[in-house]
Amino acid sequence: MTTKLLLLAAFPVLALPFVHPFGPVRQEHSSAPLPGDAAVTALLERACQNCHSERTEWPRYSYLPLVSWALEKDVAEARQNMNFSHWDQYSVDDKKDLLARIGTEVRNHQMPLPRYLMLHPEARLSDADIQVIYEWTKAERRALRNTRE
């Protein structure tokens, strides 16, 4: 009897990792390459792709109850704001807008999210890295200014 009750009480907790209030973010996969030339793509892969693309690598700790929700929420929000896996599908205006935002966020050290860097030191960008990304956003915006949709 007590065992049954215990099992009953434990069930909701055990089921937590199978509940995904922020949608099926873990099921979305894409092998589409991230934008940029080789140097920029490498930086975006290292510092942004886990949140802003469908090439997320989910670490073991991401399956812990509650932690999993916090991370799925970040990834869902990040992809809503900007999803590198669908870069080609953005309009010219959207791309220009996103490029401007990328430059600002990176230069102000707002992205990658500081709390992410605690667990992912490999995603930290040096000043030189930031400059490479910023120069790329400027060059891309210049190129897009001459593009008609």
Ligand code: HEC
């Ligand atoms: C830990 C996950 C995570 C990582 C890694 C990350 N981002 Fe974000 N990003 C978010 C979330 C969540 C939002 C939406 C909420 C916000 O703006 O803080 C966001 C928003 C953005 C926005 C839109 C901001 C706005 O207000 O317009 C841009 C641009 C952006 N990120 C760029 C980047 C770039 C570039 C990188 C890599 C250098 C990066 N992010 C890395 C989670 C992440």
